[in-house]
Amino acid sequence: MKTKYMNPYLAGVLLGLVLLSAFFFTGRGLGASGAVKSLVVTTVDVVAPEHTAESGYYSKYTGDGKSPMKSWLVFEVLGVLVGGFLSGALAGRLKLKVEHHPNITSKKRLILAGIGGVLFGYGSQLGRGCTSGSALTGMAVLSLAGFVTMMAIFGTAFALAYFFRRNWI
Amino acid sequence: MIEELIVSGRMNPEIDPYLHVWGWEIPFYLFIGGLVAGILFFSALYTIRGKQDDYPTAVKFAPMFTPLLLALGLSALLLDLSHKLYFWQLYTNIRWESPMSWGAWTLMIIYPLAIVWSALWIKDVFPKWDWKFKWLEDWIEIIRQYQKYMAWALMVLSIVLGMYTGILLSAFNARPFWNTAILGPLFLTSGLSAGAALIMLLSKKEGEKRLFARIDLMLIGTELFLIIHLFMGFLAGTNVHIEAARLFLGGEFTNSFWIFVVFGGLIFPAILELLELRKIKIPHYISAILVLFGSLALRFIVVDAGQASRWLY
Numbered sequence: 001m002k003t004k005y006m007n008p009y010l011a012g013v014l015l016g017l018v019l020l021s022a023f024f025f026t027g028r029g030l031g032a033s034g035a036v037k038s039l040v041v042t043t044v045d046v047v048a049p050e051h052t053a054e055s056g057y058y059s060k061y062t063g064d065g066k067s068p069m070k071s072w073l074v075f076e077v078l079g080v081l082v083g084g085f086l087s088g089a090l091a092g093r094l095k096l097k098v099e100h101h102p103n104i105t106s107k108k109r110l111i112l113a114g115i116g117g118v119l120f121g122y123g124s125q126l127g128r129g130c131t132s133g134s135a136l137t138g139m140a141v142l143s144l145a146g147f148v149t150m151m152a153i154f155g156t157a158f159a160l161a162y163f164f165r166r167n168w169i
Numbered sequence: 170m171i172e173e174l175i176v177s178g179r180m181n182p183e184i185d186p187y188l189h190v191w192g193w194e195i196p197f198y199l200f201i202g203g204l205v206a207g208i209l210f211f212s213a214l215y216t217i218r219g220k221q222d223d224y225p226t227a228v229k230f231a232p233m234f235t236p237l238l239l240a241l242g243l244s245a246l247l248l249d250l251s252h253k254l255y256f257w258q259l260y261t262n263i264r265w266e267s268p269m270s271w272g273a274w275t276l277m278i279i280y281p282l283a284i285v286w287s288a289l290w291i292k293d294v295f296p297k298w299d300w301k302f303k304w305l306e307d308w309i310e311i312i313r314q315y316q317k318y319m320a321w322a323l324m325v326l327s328i329v330l331g332m333y334t335g336i337l338l339s340a341f342n343a344r345p346f347w348n349t350a351i352l353g354p355l356f357l358t359s360g361l362s363a364g365a366a367l368i369m370l371l372s373k374k375e376g377e378k379r380l381f382a383r384i385d386l387m388l389i390g391t392e393l394f395l396i397i398h399l400f401m402g403f404l405a406g407t408n409v410h411i412e413a414a415r416l417f418l419g420g421e422f423t424n425s426f427w428i429f430v431v432f433g434g435l436i437f438p439a440i441l442e443l444l445e446l447r448k449i450k451i452p453h454y455i456s457a458i459l460v461l462f463g464s465l466a467l468r469f470i471v472v473d474a475g476q477a478s479r480w481l482y
Contacts, residue, residue: 075428082437089444089451 019140023162026072032080033121033130034073037061041068046064057125073133102166112167127152191476194249196468199334200363201242203356203464205235206331207364209283213323216316217461221293224380229290231364235283243276261434268340272333279326284324289313331357338475343376346413346478349402352471355395359464362388366438366460369453378453382442385460396431413478420475430470434463 006014022030041061045052045068052058061068068074088094100109124130127149129138135153138146183337215221221228228392247253264270280470288309291298312319335356338347365385372378405413416422438456445451 070424075424078428082433085455086440087446089441089449092450094451 001075004093015136016140019136022076022139028072029133029140030076031073031133031137032077033124034071034133036121038068038071038074086114104156104167108167112164177405181347191249191472193469196465196472198242198245198249199337199356199468200465201238201245202334203331203360203468204363204367204461205238205242205279205283205360206327206334206357207354207361208232208235208284208324208367209279209364210327210331210361211364211368211384212286213320213327216320217324219236224374224377225293226374226377227368227381229293231368232283232290232370233287233294234367236280236287239276239280239283243280268333268336271329272337275326275329277334279323279330282319282323282326285312286319286439289316289319328357334360338471341475341478344475344478344479345409346416346471347475347480348410349399351395351399351402353401355392356468358388358392358395362392363461363464366457366464370461371458379446382445382453382456382457385456386439386442389435389442389460393431393435409478409480416474416478421477422470425466426470426474429466432461434459434466438463 002140014148018167019030022028038061041058043060045062049062052062085094098106098109100106120130124134127134128145129135129149131150135146135150139150208231211227214230215224215228247256250256259270262270263274287311289324300309332353335352335354338344339349339352341347362385365381365388369378369381369385372381400414400417403410417426438459441451441456441459445453445456
């Protein structure tokens with residue numbers, strides 16, 4: 001049975017409208033890595049509060065009763081989970097499974113995805129944002145950095161795809 | 170001391186009554202009380218209607234948890250007391266005007282009733298159960314003749330229990346956010362909804378799950394209605410009440426209340442339950458857990474916000 005997916009072009013336009021309405025209602029763009037960052041900062045702050053106070057990177061988000069979890073991006077990502085869950089339910093795709101090509105095992109897929117995620121998370125902090133926060137939102141406000149991020153992310157992926165294609169085709 | 174710098178006695182520390190004496194114990198107990206009330210209410214209701222075998226989880230299985238839950242809730246309540254060894258003094262008199270007296274006496278009756286009620290069903294739930302003593306078995310058979318009367322008593326008492334958890338707060342007039350008659354019905358509805366959610370969570374019968382999803386939907390609708398009226402009442406009230414409502418309309422409880430209680434604990438599970446009733450496959454435990462979580466969060470937020478609201482500005 002073929003699973004139900006939305007037409008990607010239509011989904012792209014809808015995503016653009018989501019971005020527009022985010023600007024309209026909250027005055028802020030979209031973002032994903034920011035929420036993960038808040039979670040990481042909060043965790044580090046619980047385990048090693050001295051370290052967060054001293055570190056130049058962490059200390060921006062903590063101290064003085066500031067809570068990194070009280071951020072628009074954290075709530076936005078909670079909403080993304082809810083929306084993703086609902087759309088999965090409506091499409092009848094609510095099942096715990098690992099999607100991967102038959103050439104590779106689930107385990108290999110999870111390890112590769114984990115490595116990719118770590119690299120992307122690290123890169124997003126060097127580049128001050130990920131695909132949504134920097135590229136999508138940045139381009140929407142015609143920021144040059146947004147276009148550069150977009151080209152860098154997709155350009156690198158395109159250039160390196162040759163070496164990893166066996167995992168997919 | 171430079172007297173002329175003191176503009177008002179309120180600048181002295183602790184003159185403004187700042188209340189933060191209730192930690193996790195009270196809201197946890199209020200949640201457990203409501204949940205137990207919900208479970209016992211449905212168990213009694215469907216016993217009276219003779220649906221023991223149609224809805225076995227609601228009538229027979231779920232009540233098994235109530236003695237344990239009550240023990241947990243009452244332990245939390247005891248932890249909160251400053252003079253733990255004097256709790257029995259509540260039982261030296263009856264004060265009609267005190268919700269705490271009402272609650273104490275209701276618990277005094279409902280706790281043993283819940284134990285006996287579970288004992289009546291235990292052989293249905295665990296067929297191999299053996300009471301070990303003949304006299305105990307005889308006793309239970311004697312009590313069984315009065316099962317219908319017990320069910321009626323439980324139904325009334327569970328409503329009193331669910332209602333009292335809210336009235337306990339609204340009788341505390343010194344805190345404007347608690348000073349509303351809607352808290353009683355709101356906590357009762359929320360408790361019934363939590364009970365229905367727990368039954369959904371435990372049930373293995375499709376028909377029973379669907380019935381309780383429908384009941385839960387109705388209760389969620391009632392709760393939303395009550396919450397809207399709660400704020401309408403505050404906003405139409407005196408300035409201190411308007412200030413109390415502002416804690417939720419832009420103040421410090423806005424995010425936690427509207428996102429975790431109203432959306433995450435009421436609207437979102439209601440959407441999931443509606444979809445489930447339309448035969449879209451969604452694991453039913455998700456909406457049940459969300460409702461339980463929302464019900465718990467409601468207690469915590471109402472208890473915290475009440476302590477933060479005040480008469481003096």
